[in-house]
Amino acid sequence: MLKTEILISVFLIYNHFMDLRTVTWNIGGGKLLKDSEDPGLMASYTVDGIDVIARQIAETNPDIVTIQEAHGDDGDNQIAQIAKELGYEHFFYDAITDSHIDSTYKLGNGLISRFPISDVQTGRFLNPELNFELEGRKAFTHDKGYGSCTVRIGDIAIYATSLHLIPFRRVGLDFDSDTALQILASVSAELKDKQSSDYRLIQGDFNINSDTVRAYLQDLFGSDKLAEVVLDQPTTPKERMYDHVLYRGLRLRSFSVDSDVLTDHYPVICDFEIEQ
Template identity: 25%
Template sequence: MQRPIIFMMMVLLPGFALAQIQGQVIKVLSYNIHHGENTRGEQDISGIATVILATNPDLVALQEVDSCTNRVKKSNLLKELAAQTGMYVYFGKAMSHDGGSYGNGILSRYPIEQMYTIPLPAKSEKGEPRCAAVVRVKLPGDSLLRFASTHLDHQEDPADRIAQTSQLLKHFSRDSMPLILAGDLNAEPASKEINTLKSLFADASEQLGATWPSDTPTHKLDYIMLYPKSRWSMVNSLVLQETVASDHRPVICELLLK
């Protein structure tokens, strides 16, 4: 099926000159891929790959990723994306589901040196297991960076999300290694959950608008967060106007690690 080409224009922030600051420029994409099902109800992981290839990110955080479930006909979605994009891959399992696994994924142009999954608390009766997939990658010049993809609780009651953000803060504040945390946080910018995260992280996506639902977005649920705040400058950011590949719009940020 022929897909539309995605055109992007990312504008340098006023007063920002890359020549004035030494560092590593990193492009990050965060995308809830709805287990590869597009808004037409079709299973189309190639549509997600098209978005990734068109935007050419260095790191990709993916949520709602199926691995060998019945609903995706036993496909390993991350391996398919890795094959189509040529990137390194890690899958963080949140739970067993429909004959396979369900969780968060990471794609990286940088070699992955370490990978692990952080289980997140889900205590309410209607909650489901959640996690953060985490990798440590080696950047050009041999500096190290942590990158995490997470998907927080979806219920109206924020209790589990608050517990999950507290767990993330506790884990990531243990050392000062630079970190990018990206994902579907299922919380609006003014919520307690987002403000709790911003006590530690800078929100690179702060100026962006709504991301869900993808056809006519009304809620901002998808974020890219940076730690420690002093090590990062935000070059530009964008919510992509992609309305078919998933029920969320992808978020992309270009960042400078100083």
């Protein structure tokens, strides 16, 4: 048995629970806000800052980190770079689409864990293939998706997911439109836990500006009996609540949103308790 596994087992025997810290962060390709630029514009985020982001994540001492909009190519990716800074060996990266931030890279989701992971699965949500205008230029909807895996902490298995949804507001989609409802239905269908895990964690950029996403994903909440972190502050410099955390089998102790960063999303940090 590995040293980490021995420590976990001893802790659970004597305490019957353990703490779990999670972080979710859309890192926007690792780009930081340029000095004196408008934080409300995507074009203002041009400073390469993956090293800064990795150090900020390391300072939180997380157990599970879910990342969205990570850059990667055939040789390397930002998930691996962050994992190296953390000293964690367990991670995955799923390149989903060509990057709209820097066309020389792919853009994707990933997860990093202090503990072993297995059974990595990835998928895509419905892409409506819409054209729209973004800050004075023509744009189109990119593929969005998710990556899931099982995080194993001793005898405990947490089915964890990192996801990124389409920017509904930016592309002009009302949530009660047929297209939006079809997209949300595809999200619920893809994310339903077919493993019936006792412990579930879904984190990411939902692009739903609300303190709660239950009303938008009722099928998922109903079938998987999920709870969620109810936000009380924005998760972006534009004062929007886009980044959310859903869970089952975990007890939420506290959460915080770190607005002292220079990315176009803020990290959401959650402290859970796992009962044995």
